[in-house]
Amino acid sequence: MAILNDSRNEQPMTISEEIGPVSRRCALKNSAIGFGWLAASALMQQMQASEAGSQTLHSPFHFAPRAKRVIFMFMKGGPSQVDTFDYKPQLNKDDGKPLPFDKPRVQFAATGNLLASPWRFRQYGESGIPVSSLFPHVARHVDDICFLNSVYGTNAAHGGAALKLHTGSDTFVRPGMGAWVNYGLGTENENLPGFITICPTLAHGGVNNWGSAFLPAECQGVPLGVASQPSTNAHVKYISNPRISSGVQRTQLDLMSRLNQLHQRAGSEESILDARIKSFELAFRMQSEMPRVQDLSKETAETHEMYGLNDKVTVDFGRQCLMARRFAEAGVRFIQVTHSDTNVQWDQHSDLKVGHEKNAAEVDRPIAALIQDLKQRGLLQDTLLLWGGEFGRTPVAQGRNGRDHNPDGFTMWMAGCGVRGGMRYGATDEYGFYAVENKMHIHDVHATMLHLLGLDHLKLTYRYAGRDFRLTDVAGNVHSAVIG
């Protein structure tokens, strides 16, 4: 195993705290072997440019980061803003009346008159932010949360909106936001991927939502399970061998290394062959690292209780959230959890009351636990929590008791890493239909998220097919008001 040096002792550029140049040697050593290093090709481009004297290779950060990592809680289907975190008293007053202004030019389905929220709102915390009775546990943390009440997108269908939310584009295959973050910052744990998505949905964009598109393959999200399966089945594909033991596999890898060594001796120095040898070693280490991080049995009974693992309502999403915390601790850069099942979970075109109540009950306690747990472990200060669906829902009724898709004004929220807690940022109109004040397009959410990670969305580019691409395409503004 002599040749199988691991590069553990190398200071990986991606976790460099300092803002300073990264050595070429270090960059080369770390390129193209692991999961999360800055793309080898991009580095090569930069280095060539730097050799030409036009550019120097800098730290991945454009400015000092506040967040080291992101946990994105995706509520598939589109939770209703007016029934959760965007309190609209006027809506209740005008229940059953027609909307006094125009509905959007393009709508997903036909809708009727205004529909009051079936839930009561109560003020919480020092900030006194109103939260509906759907989220009593999350509500206790309002002072840590910045509610983005004025988010809007452009697409009224699940597929387009989910793609827009994850990749910034609803028409073309583009890298997911986690892939961009991974591209920009890499992983902090060289035995783990930099971007993990737990129980993702395969519909509505599927892999494209966490794929790397034109970014180097190392940047893509590694899926653990799928939405249609319980989170107990959330494992990396091919992470274990169904036939042979780890010991036998070790012997096998040693044999292969020996053969590779003999093959290489005959030729000449070929770094790509070296990289391949290392990739097998990394894979082997990951086989033990991954189950270790995913093993929830080491957590205390209190933690299990807190995340709702003892309750069949909350256990599935609770497990996702607890795994997310463990991955965050282990150094994974971008972690996504998805609340969806074999249906489009939050998509209450009818029976809003039944559906949203069931959904909220499944996630409320686990999310609150995640906030609290991160906080007590000191992780909340450098973790960005992001919550939301692909769109919100209309304040007008669809059918008797449902709400249609609404991309024109909905609520996402952020917490942690110095995001201004206890704040409602932006606003929708008096019924919660259109974002009207401090409007925040999905691109703006992305720009702000990258900013918190120390990345300038205008500078985080990748040249592909002759042009520089960004997560925010040609748009995006950082909303600095949400940053404390």
Added chain:
Amino acid sequence: MQVPGSISRLPVNRPDFVADLSFAIGRGSLLSCASVFFSLAVLPSLLAAGTAQNSEEKSPAANAEYFSQKVAPLLQKHCQDCHGPDAQEGQLRLDSLQALNSGGKSGPPIVPGKADESLLMAAVRYKDEALQMPPEKKLTDEEIGILNDWIAAGATHPEGAVVFAEPAPPFDVQQAREFWSFKSLVQPVVPQDVPSEYVSGPIDAFIVSAMQKQGLKPNDVADRLTLIRRATFDLLGLPPTTEEIDAFLADSSPTAYATVIDRLLRSPHYGERWGRHWLDVVRYADSNGLDENVAHGNAWRYRDYIVDSINADKPYDQFLREQVAGDLLITEDTDELSRRTLLTATGFLSLGPKVLAEADKTKMLMDILDEQIDTTGRAFLGMTFGCARCHNHKFDPVSQADYYALVGIFKSTYTMESLVTIAKWNENPVATKAETESLKAHQEKIDLQKTQIASLVETTKASLVNGANSTEEQFPDEVKKQLADLRAEQKKLEESIPELPTAMGVKEGTPEAARINIRGSHLTLGRPVTRGVPVVLQLGQPLAIEEKQSGRLQLANWITDARNPLTPRVFVNRVWRWHFGRGLVASTDNFGHLGERPSHPELLDWITAEFVRTGWSMKSLHRMIMLSRTYQLSSDSSQQAAQSDPANIMLWRGNLHRLEAEAIRDSILAVSGLLDRSMGGSMLHVKNREFLFNHTSKDETRYDSLRRSLYLPVIRNNIYDGFSLFDCTDGAVPNGNRSTSTVASQALFLMNSDMILQASSALADELLKSHPADTSGRIQLLFRRVLGRPATQEEADAITQAADQVSAQLVSEKVPEAELVARTWSVLCQGVLASNEFIYVR
């Protein structure tokens, strides 16, 4: 939420629309936008004719020159895209004096002398969120000041008409044609300054001549084993068999190598391998992907058409013509199989990913047309036409008008049967007469069955006491049984009714010119553009498209015109890339200004001219390239050469290639004896237009086949792991230059996937069958089958040692004695299958 008193009515009833506009557009939105191509030609005589009286007493803004010099250029730059000759949003024009005075729907934009009361000033000051112009970016303070001063000083301007020129291309056409890839093809002279020992043909002369100038010299030719492996993987995507290797090693004739190339080119597996390359370029997939991942149930016909065409060495120009306009090549004399072929070929235009649930139907259609244009441009011409959707191309001489000239052609083509969610693409019926008749015959059988049943029922009833009122329950038992049999037969017939074949593809639609979409939005329409191809790429004159035609036939003929330099250059470069791992132009899909320049421009043109001259034959092109000495060089490194040209751009050595995703799988299955070599047909498990993934996230894809990788369904958004991990294309955009990544998840796949485990144990079984008791024989067979060569002593020792170790470990793990040898050898086989030497070709 109506906008009060705006000078230009916003195009929708929502004020936030303007801000949305830049998000509503897709491809081509570049990092910054600037497109002004109207030239203001103020009549010179009027320039001098000031109207201001006593101009010396007033502010300079009161002079007519102030308007011409400051105000007009500003309006021209920022306003005229939407308020000019192409479009008049809010019925407002800001491109002439008359227009300025008369105003738009909301009245005149200016009140002379009263800047604060002028709607124009309100708009540019961004005071009201509902009225902000220009929408994408506020003017600078200086610019706002100019407008303010001018209006405040009385909005003075020259008298009479101000003439705005017709839009002209935003670049000098003649000059633009001087760019290397647009220049006409002229076959260069073959260099003579090269030692003959390095030259087996013109390709070598060009390569070595260029190399010499950098002080490099080529390697020796590779050994025979390396050569046959390289050539076989290259042409078939499979390893040579031991018999093929032995035959080549034993063939001492000077044409031995050429014989191998000819044999490989005759193999039907050649079409599978090179067909797969082509499928990369045309973003082939068996499902839509994007938002609604429904099955392209008939895409496989297009795939099989590609394999057949390539195996038949169909001339490349004809090959392309068929894919763009096959339906229009059908004449009265076309036989029915050729007709099917020609209709199937147009599947090229239909295969793209589409947003099938887009609620805005016009946007959906414009996105589909854009995908067709962009793919045609990239795949055939190396041009990124899609960049000109929202504005003039930022880097290449392609104007927005050029883009909409192309849109007209595709808009006049029928691609979509329905845009209603979930939208449906068109499929052309391709049944032969025999198939139609067989359906008819089948239908007749069913009818006959029905008649028989009816008559049996009738006669039986007539024979009973109650006559017509009898029920079947009263029938005699044997009649009941007879009826049941007849009905079962009918059911069987109905279930086996043949479906008449259809193929994804296009046909002629309603011809119409497309209008420019200002800033790429279909909600702000500009002037209509005559259908055609980009001006800079026209050959002599514009396409002659008759009113009743879409223009696709003319487009196809233009693409494949021997005078069009891009088409053959791009293709020859693609073939070169697939042989050498790097194109002579490294950016295979971009021959525009942002693409790379050719490393060997004269060589590229020499081969290209030869390719066209000899009838666009792909197989001849392979022979030309593969028989060159350059292709046959060994991949050994030399320290000196590696220092001055580490990337081997001058081609002084052979390149080391990792096998492509499909070749890895096919090769593993081939050497383990599992590969099913049958060709063609569909392997999709769901019906046409059905979901691969609906909202349930249940995975309907299945990849448990032993057929060649080419035939596994290409499911967008969920490509088979064994492929996506190893850098195969995503099937969504053209890609003639796959990357090669090395990541740990590839290792996991080769360590733990069912595919590799199944292959390893099959290979182990074969070894044990051939050599039940002879370890050394097994090792030699293993190496010969997998690596094409005998094992060295060192290697044999390593295997023997590992065998003992694994065996001991398995014993300690209580593996039953009977399974021990097979399990041990399976582990060893996997080690060799996953080794670098097998996965990398020298």
